[in-house]
Amino acid sequence: xxxxxxxxxxxxxxxxxxxxxxxxxxxxxxxxxxxxxxxxxxxxxxxxxxxxxxxxxxxxxxxxxxxxxxxxxxxxxxxxxxxxxxxxxxxxxxxxxxxxxxxxxxxxxxxxxxxxxxxxxxxxxxxxxxxxxxxxxxxxxxxxxxxxxxxxxxxxxxxxxxxxxxxxxxxxxxxxxxxxxxxxxxxxxxxxxxxxxxxxxxxxxxxxxxxxxxxxxxxxxxxxxxxxxxxxxxxxxxxxxxxxxxxxxxxxxxxxxxxxxxxxxxxxxxxxxxxxxxxxxxxxxxxxxxxxxxxxxxxxxxxxxxxxxxxxxxxxxxxxxxxxxxxxxxxxxxxxxx
Numbered sequence: 233x234x235x236x237x238x239x240x241x242x243x244x245x246x247x248x249x250x251x252x253x254x255x256x257x258x259x260x261x262x263x264x265x266x267x268x269x270x271x272x273x274x275x276x277x278x279x280x281x282x283x284x285x286x287x288x289x290x291x292x293x294x295x296x297x298x299x300x301x302x303x304x305x306x307x308x309x310x311x312x313x314x315x316x317x318x319x320x321x322x323x324x325x326x327x328x329x330x331x332x333x334x335x336x337x338x339x340x341x342x343x344x345x346x347x348x349x350x351x352x353x354x355x356x357x358x359x360x361x362x363x364x365x366x367x368x369x370x371x372x373x374x375x376x377x378x379x380x381x382x383x384x385x386x387x388x389x390x391x392x393x394x395x396x397x398x399x400x401x402x403x404x405x406x407x408x409x410x411x412x413x414x415x416x417x418x419x420x421x422x423x424x425x426x427x428x429x430x431x432x433x434x435x436x437x438x439x440x441x442x443x444x445x446x447x448x449x450x451x452x453x454x455x456x457x458x459x460x461x462x463x464x465x466x467x468x469x470x471x472x473x474x475x476x477x478x479x480x481x482x483x484x485x486x487x488x489x490x491x492x493x494x495x496x497x498x499x500x501x502x503x504x505x506x507x508x509x510x511x512x513x514x515x516x517x518x519x520x521x522x523x524x525x526x527x528x529x530x531x532x533x534x535x536x537x538x539x540x541x542x543x544x545x546x547x548x549x550x551x552x553x554x555x556x557x558x559x560x561x562x563x564x565x566x567x568x569x570x
Contacts, residue, residue: 284352409451
C-alpha cells in the first residue's frame with residue numbers, strides 16, 4: 233500500500249510569538265513538567281485526526297473544521313486539546329490535498345509542534361487509513377536519528393470538529409485500548425431509532441435502552457488498526473464509517489465501550505458553530521495570563537498559580553513569554569484579556 237507524504241512544520245518558526253487570547257504553554261515552557269498534573273501513561277500514544285470533510289451539512293462554503301472562532305480555526309482548538317497532553321507524541325492531521333498548504337499555515341501560526349499533515353483520501357476510512365499508515369512510515373524516517381521514537385503502542389482516532397475532549401477521558405481510552413486492543417466512546421441515544429420500508433412507511437422501531445451512539449475518540453493498539461486497514465475491502469473503505477467494526481471484523485478485537493461525557497458532541501450543523509463559540513468564550517473567561525521577563529521565575533510562579541486555582545476548581549491555562557510590559561492594563565489588552 234502506498235504511503236502518503238508527511239508534511240512537517242519547519243524548525244525555524246517563531247516559538248515565542250503570542251498566538252491567541254486562549255493562552256497555553258509554548259517554547260521551552262511547554263517542555264516543563266512542573267505544570268503537568270494530569271494522568272500519565274507509560275507507552276507511546278499518537279493521534280490520527282481526519283479533517284478532510286467538506287462541511288456540506290453546515291451550508292457554508294468554508295469546511296467547518298476551518299471556520300474561525302475568535303480569530304482561530306476550529307481545528308486549532310481540537311489540536312490543542314491533544315497537544316497539551318504530555319504523553320501524546322504525534323498528531324497526524326489528515327486533510328484534503330487542496331488544503332495542505334492552508335493547514336500548514338495553521339500549524340505554523342499557532343505553533344502546533346506535535347502535528348504532521350497528511351493528504352487525505354476520497355472517504356473517511358481512506359483518510360484515516362492514510363494517517364495510520366503514515367504513523368508507521370514516521371518510524372522508518374525517524375530510525376536514522378539518534379533520538380528516534382518508537383512506533384506508537386496505541387493510536388487514538390478523533391474528529392477535527394470535536395474540540396472539547398479532556399485529558400482524563402483520553403487516558404481512559406488509551407489505557408483500555410492497550411489492554412483490550414480497541415476502545416471507544418459511547419453516549420445514550422437521545423431519539424428513538426426506527427426502520428422504514430422502501431415505500432416510506434414505518435417498519436419497526438428499536439428499543440432505545442439497548443442501543444448507544446458511537447462517538448469519538450476511539451483508541452486502538454497500532455497493530456490492531458493497522459491490520460484491520462490492511463485486510464478490509466474496497467467496499468469498507470468506500471462506504472464504511474465505524475473503525476471499531478473494522479477492528480472486530482478484520483482483527484478479531486471486540487472493543488471496550490466507555491461512557492463518554494456530554495462534551496464529546498460534534499460540530500455538524502450551522503447552529504453548532506454558535507454553541508461551540510459560546511463554549512470557547514466560556515473557557516477563555518477562566519484563563520489567566522502570566523507575563524514575565526525571566527522563564528525560571530515565571531515557571532515557579534505559574535506552578536503556584538496552578539495549584540491555587542486547582543484548589544478552587546477553576547481551570548487555568550498560562551502562557552509564559554519573554555515579553556516584558558510595564559503596564560499591566562496594556563498587557564491584558566495585548567492578549568485580549570481586558
